[in-house]
Amino acid sequence: MTTATQSDPLDEFSRAEAAAEFIRSKTALRPEIALVLGSGLGDFADGMADAVRIPYGEIPHFPRSTAIGHAGRLVVGRIAATPMAVMQGRVHLYEGHSIKDVAFPMRVFGRLGIRAVILTNAAGGLSSDLHPGSLVLIRDHLNLQGASPVSGPNDERFGLRFFDMTTAYDPEFRRIAQEEAKRLGLWLGSGVYAALPGPSYETPAEIQYLKKIGVDLVGMSTVPEVIVARHMGIRVLAISCVTNLAAGLSQQAINHLEVLEIGARVQKELVALLTAVIPRMAATLALERKA
Secondary structure, eight states, X not given: OOBOOTTOSSOHHHHHHHHHHHHHHHOSOOOSXXXXXXXXXXXXXXXXXXXXXXXXXXXXXXXXXXXXXXXXXXXXXXXXXXXXXXXXXXXXXXXXXXXXHHHHHHHHHHHHTOOEEEEEEEEEEOSTTOOTTOEEEEEEEEEOSSOOTTXXXXXXXXXXXXXXXXXXXOHHHHHHHHHHHHHHTOOEEEEEEEEOOOSSOOOHHHHHHHHHTTOOEEESSSHHHHHHHHHTTOEEEEEEEEEEEOTTSSSSOOOHHHHHHHHHHTHHHHHHHHHHHHHHHHHHHHHHHHO
16 A cells, blocks of 8 residues: 655545545444544553554555554544544654645545544643643644645645634533543643654753743644644544653653653543543534534
8 A cells, every 4th residue: 555645646635535435444433533642642542342453554545653652553443332533643744754644644534524533642741730641631732843734735625725723622622621530530731732843852942932932732743633634624622641841841851761651651541531521522523413
């Protein structure tokens, strides 16, 4: 199978449709909610019922993940009886992919009929109350990756050329997440996420700059996916797992293996939260269909 490349003779819509058709051929489930699992968080998909697991390399035009801690599999199954499409890992700019390729799975989700997506990631915390192991809702973002996945010619079959990002992170879904976190006795923060290209972690000077412009969380993913999801009208809930204090805020050097370890340690809380939130998101979408 080929992966998505700039030289691919098929247009992006045709590639996304081909990938979606392949996925549909592997399962009778037709999910409306998708989930992307970031670094160290992929084990969540292992407990899904009625699961079909598809390596990214088998999906036509789908980019392949090479990052440590990303299994590189799409799992279609049920979570709390809700049909779901779950990505165990994602691709990043620092792996050599274009920003359009990084966001291509969102295009595929749109062609699959996905109406809402939950994005998770591992992030560095810039606030003193965001200690390693904290779960934080993203309420807004800064795109500091130097590019946009919707630049270039616009395909109206995906969405409008110009689209609003005022409520890119769905207020209703964030309210549901906060309510369920409170019910479960989990601390759930809220913050602004900045996406940088990576793969190097930020310098202390960069972190001080980010703090001054209002950033609470920093990472190397998620924002391109959010932009493309909103371009297609897909609603977004995003949750960061704080896996380390950002550079200069701790005496310890940042180590990716420790990032993965913290991600694995918070799995229990994340599983509990998502298992509670997903049925309520599904119910919200069902009410919209009837309206």
